[in-house]
Amino acid sequence: MEKLIEQFSLGLFFWSALIFVGLILVLKKFAWKPILDAVNEREEGIKNALLSAENAKKEMQNLKSDNEKLLADARAERDLLMKEAREIKEKMINDAKSEAQAAGEKMISQAKAAIESEKNAAMTELKNQVSSLSLEIAEKVLRDELSNKESQTKLVEKMLGDAKLN
């Protein structure tokens, strides 16, 4: 201990204190502060970059899922539209078919009715003509026959025979 105290040099102590404190102050201003600031800044930068990369990744994932959702929606909508279109098409075809059938049937029935009425009209006219003809004939015959007695009788008889044949 005594030797240690003897070795202790005040001058060396003075200089080392001066140099060391001076070194701290000088290095603080010119080295440690800029170095630590730069290191901190860099670390912050790295942290931020990592964070933003993570965010970008998340956003990408969100976008991807959004896209998928949109795609699925679009697909569903397309399916719906197709289904509806098919239904409409079928309905239209069915409608057209039934309408056409109805129209056809109507036309047929109209035609039938027209034919019937024409036929009736034709029959009536024929009947009328036949009756007027037979009346004329009967008039003529009666005139001829009524001029002579014999022939009158003959005619009545003949006519009666004819009428029986009819």
Added chain:
Amino acid sequence: MVFSNKPLQFIVAVLVACLPLFSSANTATDSVHAKAEVKTESKVLNIKEKEAEDRKEYIQHHLLDTHDFHLFSYVDDNKEEHHIGFPLPVILWDEGLHLFSSSQFHHGEKAAESKGKFYKLHHEKIYRVDSAEGEIQLNNENHHPTNVKPLDLSITKNVFVMLLVSVLIFLLFRSLANSYAKNNGVAKGIGRFFEPIIIYVRDEIAIPNIGEKHYKKYMSHLLTVFFFIWFLNIFGLSPLGINVTGNIAITACLAIITYIITTLTANKNYWGHIFWMPGVPVPMKLILAPIELLGTIIKPFSLMIRLYANIVAGHIVLGSLIGLMFLFKSWFGSTLSFGLSFAISLIEVLVALLQAYIFTMLTALYFGSAVEEHHHEEEAHH
């Protein structure tokens, strides 16, 4: 602290255990020599003793601060000793400022003259002597000089090395700081190697010990103390023979700065724990107060002694092992001590870093205790 000392203690223990092997081998060769050259025995012993004394002095001298930067010395053909190095300025305060070059001491052989006063070196301390031929008067009891000792503020070797290391640290970290601005926040150049260490000090030393909230204001001190001690430790391992951190004045200075910062930045909670320990009965509080107060001084004191002792121990062990190489003049012993000193050197590189780490770590811990927030209720729950 514990794990840092263990390997060193282990190596020293192994070394001590191995020593008898070498010395017995040595005495055997000695005895052979002694028989063969009975006449020159006393002379040989004298030279051996002198060599041993030289080595011991060399190691002890190496641990001390010096007033000139001595690189190496050699003895030329004319048996004259030459010292290679360069002088450093001597600054004294002795009834006025004295400023002269340490070359005037002629390595302690002559007295230097300044403004009519004469100074002489004795064990690397400067004492005033009466005249140019004046000698240092030693006390008969403890062989301490009785001469007047002026206030010595010289730029000694240690101060010079500290300045050198400070400039080195400044340039290194200044270039690192500048490289960020130039390269968009990316470090470039040699400073890049130290960037992870700075981040380590921040993330592993400062934040866990001081806390996220307060650590910023201590970062400058922690980083400076870490690199200062580490670089000086590494410089101490260089063959230039520098021993800065193994100097009690310097470790004391670092520890006192830690103590001052701890004391000045301490909050109410810290003082509360010292003078009026919460959660213990009043008599205990009275007993604990002086113990805790003493503890605040013991903490930096342990910092001072730990760094000093570790570095000095490393230097002594390494110096002794290198000395052993010259002591054993056999291929076996010298090779072995070379291997050992090589291994110790590697361990010393580790110790250099470890001691810087431990000093910074404990400093951060003391700072942390100074700004610790009140959280006894939480602890009670656990």
